[in-house]
Amino acid sequence: MSLDTVKHATETPDVGQPWAELGLKKDEYERIREILGRRPTGAELAMYSVMWSEHCSYKSSKVHLKQFSEKKPDSDAMLVGIGENAGVVDVGQGYAVTFKVESHNHPSYIEPYQGAATGVGGIVRDILAMGARPVAVVDPLRFGAADHPDTKRVLPGVVAGIGGYGNCLGLPNIGGEVVFDSCYQGNPLVNAGCIGVMKHEDIHLAKASGAGNKVILYGARTGGDGIGGVSVLASETFDDTKPTKRPAVQVGDPFQEKLLIECTLEVFAEKLVAGIQDLGGAGLSCATSELASAGSGGMRVELDAVPLRDATLSPEEILMSESQERMCAIVEPDKVARFLEICEKWDVIATVIGEVTDGERLEIFWHGEQIVDVPPRSVAHEGPTYHRPYARPEWQDALQADDAAKLPRPASSRELREQVLKLVASPNQASKAWVTDQYDRFVQGNTVLAQPEDAGMVRIDEETNLGVAIATDGNGRYAKLDPYAGAQLALAEAYRNVAASGAKPLAVSDCLNFGSPEDPAVMWQFAEATRGLADACLELGTPVTGGNVSLYNQTGDVAIHPTPVVAVLGVIDDVTRRTPIAFAEEGQLLYLLGDTREEFGGSAWSQVVHDHLGGLPPRVDLDRERLLGEILIAASRDGMVDAAHDLSDGGLVQAVTESCLRGGNGARLIVPDGLDAFTFLFSESAGRAVVAVPRSEELRFTDMCGARGLPATRIGVVDGDAIDVQGEFSIPLAELREAHEATIPGLLA
Amino acid sequence: MTSRIGVVTFPGTLDDQDALRAARLAGAEPVSLWHRDKDLKQVDAVVLAGGFSYGDYLRAGAISRFSPVMETVVEQARAGMPVLGICNGFQILTEAHLLPGAMLRNDHLHFVCRDQRLRVENADTAWTADYEQGQEISVPLKNMDGRYVADERTLDELEAEGRVAFRYLDVNPNGSLRDIAGITNAAGNVVGLMPHPEHAVEPLVGTGRTDGLGFFTSILKKLVNA
Numbered sequence: 001m002s003l004d005t006v007k008h009a010t011e012t013p014d015v016g017q018p019w020a021e022l023g024l025k026k027d028e029y030e031r032i033r034e035i036l037g038r039r040p041t042g043a044e045l046a047m048y049s050v051m052w053s054e055h056c057s058y059k060s061s062k063v064h065l066k067q068f069s070e071k072k073p074d075s076d077a078m079l080v081g082i083g084e085n086a087g088v089v090d091v092g093q094g095y096a097v098t099f100k101v102e103s104h105n106h107p108s109y110i111e112p113y114q115g116a117a118t119g120v121g122g123i124v125r126d127i128l129a130m131g132a133r134p135v136a137v138v139d140p141l142r143f144g145a146a147d148h149p150d151t152k153r154v155l156p157g158v159v160a161g162i163g164g165y166g167n168c169l170g171l172p173n174i175g176g177e178v179v180f181d182s183c184y185q186g187n188p189l190v191n192a193g194c195i196g197v198m199k200h201e202d203i204h205l206a207k208a209s210g211a212g213n214k215v216i217l218y219g220a221r222t223g224g225d226g227i228g229g230v231s232v233l234a235s236e237t238f239d240d241t242k243p244t245k246r247p248a249v250q251v252g253d254p255f256q257e258k259l260l261i262e263c264t265l266e267v268f269a270e271k272l273v274a275g276i277q278d279l280g281g282a283g284l285s286c287a288t289s290e291l292a293s294a295g296s297g298g299m300r301v302e303l304d305a306v307p308l309r310d311a312t313l314s315p316e317e318i319l320m321s322e323s324q325e326r327m328c329a330i331v332e333p334d335k336v337a338r339f340l341e342i343c344e345k346w347d348v349i350a351t352v353i354g355e356v357t358d359g360e361r362l363e364i365f366w367h368g369e370q371i372v373d374v375p376p377r378s379v380a381h382e383g384p385t386y387h388r389p390y391a392r393p394e395w396q397d398a399l400q401a402d403d404a405a406k407l408p409r410p411a412s413s414r415e416l417r418e419q420v421l422k423l424v425a426s427p428n429q430a431s432k433a434w435v436t437d438q439y440d441r442f443v444q445g446n447t448v449l450a451q452p453e454d455a456g457m458v459r460i461d462e463e464t465n466l467g468v469a470i471a472t473d474g475n476g477r478y479a480k481l482d483p484y485a486g487a488q489l490a491l492a493e494a495y496r497n498v499a500a501s502g503a504k505p506l507a508v509s510d511c512l513n514f515g516s517p518e519d520p521a522v523m524w525q526f527a528e529a530t531r532g533l534a535d536a537c538l539e540l541g542t543p544v545t546g547g548n549v550s551l552y553n554q555t556g557d558v559a560i561h562p563t564p565v566v567a568v569l570g571v572i573d574d575v576t577r578r579t580p581i582a583f584a585e586e587g588q589l590l591y592l593l594g595d596t597r598e599e600f601g602g603s604a605w606s607q608v609v610h611d612h613l614g615g616l617p618p619r620v621d622l623d624r625e626r627l628l629g630e631i632l633i634a635a636s637r638d639g640m641v642d643a644a645h646d647l648s649d650g651g652l653v654q655a656v657t658e659s660c661l662r663g664g665n666g667a668r669l670i671v672p673d674g675l676d677a678f679t680f681l682f683s684e685s686a687g688r689a690v691v692a693v694p695r696s697e698e699l700r701f702t703d704m705c706g707a708r709g710l711p712a713t714r715i716g717v718v719d720g721d722a723i724d725v726q727g728e729f730s731i732p733l734a735e736l737r738e739a740h741e742a743t744i745p746g747l748l749a
Numbered sequence: 750m751t752s753r754i755g756v757v758t759f760p761g762t763l764d765d766q767d768a769l770r771a772a773r774l775a776g777a778e779p780v781s782l783w784h785r786d787k788d789l790k791q792v793d794a795v796v797l798a799g800g801f802s803y804g805d806y807l808r809a810g811a812i813s814r815f816s817p818v819m820e821t822v823v824e825q826a827r828a829g830m831p832v833l834g835i836c837n838g839f840q841i842l843t844e845a846h847l848l849p850g851a852m853l854r855n856d857h858l859h860f861v862c863r864d865q866r867l868r869v870e871n872a873d874t875a876w877t878a879d880y881e882q883g884q885e886i887s888v889p890l891k892n893m894d895g896r897y898v899a900d901e902r903t904l905d906e907l908e909a910e911g912r913v914a915f916r917y918l919d920v921n922p923n924g925s926l927r928d929i930a931g932i933t934n935a936a937g938n939v940v941g942l943m944p945h946p947e948h949a950v951e952p953l954v955g956t957g958r959t960d961g962l963g964f965f966t967s968i969l970k971k972l973v974n975a
Contacts, residue, residue: 160859160860163859163860164860164893167801167860167862167891167893168761168763168801168804168805169763170763170764170800253804254801254804255760255761255801255803255804255805255806256804258760258761258763258801258804259760259761346760347760436862437861437862437863438859438860438861438862439860439862440860440862440891441862442862442889442891442945442948442955442956443763443764443767443799443891443948444766444767445764445766445767445770445947445948445950445951445954445955446954447954447955448953448954459953459954462770465953575953576953749857
């Protein structure tokens with residue numbers, strides 16, 4: 001096939017082009033012709049098609065996402081906001097922290113190991129591209145029913161992929177989630193988050209400025225893997241009738257990525273980089289157009305200079321390839337030699353592939369012939385915007401009317417005891433150690449807290465003990481019942497988890513996982529969830545710094561539960577003051593903070609005991625969340641509590657079980673006045689935590705809660721080797737441990 | 750002047766910073782060594798740290814053993830310089846034939862990361878003198894290829910000569926023969942083990958225990974008294 005040059009395209013305006021096969025709509029193709037004043041070349045068509053895909057352009061979601069900027073709370077912490085590779089927040093002492101959560105859902109269903117592995121690789125490069133050293137990763141995961149045969153294919157592959165890649169990078173895996181629900185059967189959610197740390201002055205941005213500066217592609221050679229992965233995988237729903245798309249999933253090489261990290265940090269340290277971008281979805285198409293679009297000039301690229309793994313690749317394929325472990329840097333001419341020298345030190349291939357020009361066009365050449373001549377902004381930042389129709393689904397009222405309060409409750413103490421054991425052994429509430437023990441949580445020697453703690457926490461300065469904490473949460477069941485409240489509850493839980501560890505919540509990243517935006521009901525869920533999250537972030541004073549949207553998570557016309565996953569980043573001045581979840585000291589007093597109401601809609605109890613989803617999720621009270629957070633942080637700082645655990649899915653009994661097993665001590669509990677034992681144990685009212693208070697601190701702690709108006713109810717004491725609910729039942733720790741820890745290995749090992 | 754403990758960084762080494770920190774916390778002067786450099790910078794002892802050098806491609810440790818730095822390490826180790834191989838470092842030591850046996854993939858085929866109890870079976874090596882014979886310690890274990898194997902004769906010899914330095918307690922986490930977690934050479938200067946003592950040197954981080962610090966205080970005392 002002859003080369004489709006710009007000249008050729010101008011001369012042959014009527015050649016038919018495969019825009020539909022590349023995922024473009026007719027009006028989008030027409031718009032490209034309008035922008036260029038001619039038909040696009042094959043290479044240009046490839047670039048526009050990937051960059052205008054849902055995954056890269058956010059064309060269905062961006063009209064809603066702009067609320068995160070419009071409703072942004074005043075925060076001194078934000079250094080870099082939405083739009084860059086990742087947001088950056090100030091954590092004090094001259095340090096800045098960048099963090100982000102991304103999805104790799106569709107690839108992980110097709111090829112669980114590589115899909116998940118490259119998800120980790122991609123988010124780590126995003127963080128690196130901001131100028132930061134990656135210091136920790138987290139992985140919120142959602143799978144189909146725990147006992148479904150396909151879950152046994154997907155989950156072990158995903159977990160091995162995350163471990164195989166992340167462990168090899170030397171990044172501690174400190175948190176995340178594992179959730180099972182049949183709604184994710186054909187659409188597992190593999191979200192990956194990363195935190196990076198840098199000094200303020202080291203922040204780097206993705207822009208190409210300064211005519212004459214060189215464009216250097218470094219890292220792995222470019223191969224045929226992942227070609228079209230972005231537009232084909234992220235924008236279409238799975239359909240059994242089409243041919244397999246396995247080759248579209250990228251293959252990762254974590255060893256290459258580790259070298260890329262160290263090499264990049266060294267070129268940063270020597271201040272050799274004027275602009276930088278990682279190569280992820282849409283590969284070189286994305287990196288060159290985004291760098292040029294964000295900079296002040298144009299860019300000229302010699303595509304035939306790109307080192308290849310497969311010499312037969314066409315220029316279009318090179319532009320679309322999603323080969324992993326590649327970065328693109330803009331380097332001043334007199335720094336190029338030193339840049340290449342450092343790459344050589346780390347055995348990283350580096351090639352000058354072009355330069356920044358004083359023009360306004362992105363121009364790409366193939367053996368001297370021009371194949372791309374486009375305004376970069378039209379590719380990278382001015383893609384289509386859709387105002388998709390949305391409508392509250394007609395089934396929503398019936399779903400909310402199907403109140404969980406009507407479900408039969410345990411009729412006897414014996415039944416109550418049985419349901420407690422059933423709950424803590426259920427796949428969603430059971431110990432996830434089988435998963436997390438496949439991740440290295442110790443490497444780098446700064447891990448202060450890791451799963452199953454409420455939040456992961458790492459030290460970032462050994463001298464001052466400054467640290468950061470992160471928690472990720474999302475509850476698709478709540479969001480299905482009410483997407484506005486569900487998104488707020490996800491934020492509230494992550495916020496609470498961070499505060500329970502003793503850290504002050506600072507900022508938010510989100511990964512919004514939904515079904516098809518072409519379905520007005522799904523679009524309504526998305527609109528409601530983003531509105532809820534933006535409103536709640538404003539109220540809690542935690543700005544959204546960036547994130548990711550994953551749409552088309554559905555099989556046929558059945559969408560997943562709307563699943564906004566929210567990551568909250570917090571800072572703690574002194575990590576020695578952190579609060580773990582373990583009840584480690586016998587005799588300490590247990591206090592329940594917050595109000596407990598009869599709230600069972602979307603609860604773990606309703607799922608485990610009745611396989612029910614209906615009613616309304618727990619009431620949201622963000623003022624209460626903030627007050628609870630302040631109390632937990634103050635109690636941690638001043639040494640008033642030795643353990644704290646947030647209450648969320650599974651309610652009090654789940655939290656107490658985890659804290660007892662973690663500490664190796666039992667608890668004697670008394671049902672407080674005004675509550676029945678069932679509600680006390682299983683309610684999922686938000687804005688609550690349980691804390692263990694040393695007797696010497698009791699007065700000081702209750703005085704503080706009283707003065708601030710936070711209900712604090714003494715519910716028992718850390719004692720013995722059983723969980724004993726007075727007048728109801730007693731369950732030995734050994735029995736609880738067996739129930740809690742045997743489930744996941746039993747299903748998956 | 751205090752003793753200098755060198756830590757080698759190969760491409761893909763991950764726990765080098767942790768090992769350097771452990772050496773510093775024990776009171777030694779930590780020195781970074783580079784795989785391409787034959788020069789050991791006058792260090793008194795060397796740690797080969799954990800990680801996935803060369804991505805564990807071909808076989809864990811198989812490529813690293815041919816690096817320039819290893820030429821000097823092997824030569825010096827044979828002359829008596831103390832060398833500690835942790836995890837991937839242990840794998841490199843077996844590949845370099847400074848220690849017998851080999852590591853295979855864990856018997857359960859998963860990466861495993863856990864707090865592991867060990868018994869110190871030999872408290873006379875350069876790296877274990879600060880422990881009591883038979884002392885039980887807990888340090889993190891994390892590996893994919895941690896199953897120690899050797900032929901029966903070698904195993905019998907190791908046992909007979911007291912060269913099994915550490916044994917797993919409670920759980921054999923990877924299927925290692927005779928629960929062997931670590932071994933020493935006959936002279937006691939070269940020690941390798943799969944668990945990570947450098948991750949257990951501060952009460953604040955990791956598992957919250959400092960059971961691993963003894964490796965680094967042991968060597969420091971030996972060097973200072975030498």
